[in-house]
Amino acid sequence: MLEAFCESAGLWRVPLPTPTLPPATMTNHYFVGERQAVLVDPSAPAQSSHDKLAALLADTQNHGIAVQALFLTHHHRDHSGAAADLRARFGLPVWAHARTAELLPDLAIDRRIEDQDIVAENADGSPWRAVHTPGHAPGHLVLWHARTSVIVAGDMVAGEGTILVDPSDGNMGDYLASLEAMAHLQPHTLAPAHGQVLHEALAVLTHYRLHRLAREKKVLDALPRTWTDADVLLPAAYGDVSRMAWPIALRSMQSHLMHLAELGHAERKGAQWRRLN
Numbered sequence: 001m002l003e004a005f006c007e008s009a010g011l012w013r014v015p016l017p018t019p020t021l022p023p024a025t026m027t028n029h030y031f032v033g034e035r036q037a038v039l040v041d042p043s044a045p046a047q048s049s050h051d052k053l054a055a056l057l058a059d060t061q062n063h064g065i066a067v068q069a070l071f072l073t074h075h076h077r078d079h080s081g082a083a084a085d086l087r088a089r090f091g092l093p094v095w096a097h098a099r100t101a102e103l104l105p106d107l108a109i110d111r112r113i114e115d116q117d118i119v120a121e122n123a124d125g126s127p128w129r130a131v132h133t134p135g136h137a138p139g140h141l142v143l144w145h146a147r148t149s150v151i152v153a154g155d156m157v158a159g160e161g162t163i164l165v166d167p168s169d170g171n172m173g174d175y176l177a178s179l180e181a182m183a184h185l186q187p188h189t190l191a192p193a194h195g196q197v198l199h200e201a202l203a204v205l206t207h208y209r210l211h212r213l214a215r216e217k218k219v220l221d222a223l224p225r226t227w228t229d230a231d232v233l234l235p236a237a238y239g240d241v242s243r244m245a246w247p248i249a250l251r252s253m254q255s256h257l258m259h260l261a262e263l264g265h266a267e268r269k270g271a272q273w274r275r276l277n
């Protein structure tokens with residue numbers, strides 16, 4: 001049954017219903033690797049989803065696949081919500097970045113994964129390496145398979161919906177730098193946590209970066225030199241976005257304003273902002 005989910009060598013995608021950011025309704029649970037493998041982003045809450053994963057896990061043995069851990073790309077619930085339950089049910093350890101562990105104090109993290117750690121291996125011995133890509137979340141990791149030029153991308157990009165860089169736990173400057181770092185790997189394929197696998201990887205990464213930079217310029221252009229409440233900027237900076245999405249847009253805009261402040265273009269006083277140069 002596992003073959004039905006195969007995307008490329010050593011990569012299987014199993015979308016399961018998870019409470020996530022609309023319009024997405026699923027989180028892709030990936031089996032990554034062969035000789036050594038991990039199950040990425042255990043998050044689906046339903047017992048029926050756990051039963052499906054249990055059946056697939058049993059099937060991995062028929063394929064000579066050795067799943068050795070549950071791997072978290074980051075701490076958000078739609079990536080980690082079922083980790084405790086599945087850790088208990090499958091007897092698999094949980095692996096994540098140290099910053100993810102910090103943000104999930106109630107979850108036992110058995111191994112702290114660092115940038116460039118090998119976390120899985122295909123049958124030919126080619127490694128899947130973790131790459132630290134902070135920005136959407138401080139402990140965000142992607143998995144890079146150089147042999148097939150595939151990145152398991154977590155929430156760095158989305159095949160459905162958008163990626164929110166939330167001011168509470170995200171950092172726009174880091175996110176932009178991480179998109180660039182991923183592009184430097186020259187991937188062909190991005191396997192995101194939500195939606196379909198994306199095959200024009202470089203074009204997607206470039207589009208995401210340019211889209212954010214264009215939005216940031218709109219925010220800066222809208223920002224006056226007098227102290228202003230952030231929400232006043234929304235019509236000018238996000239006028240092309242449906243009003244229903246404005247609450248999310250406001251959070252995204254705050255991340256842009258914080259980045260503009262880091263760059264010396266904006267200044268903050270409480271809930272108000274002004275342009276500096």
Ligand SMILES: [Zn+2]
Pocket residue numbers: 074076079136137155
């Ligand atoms: Zn997330």
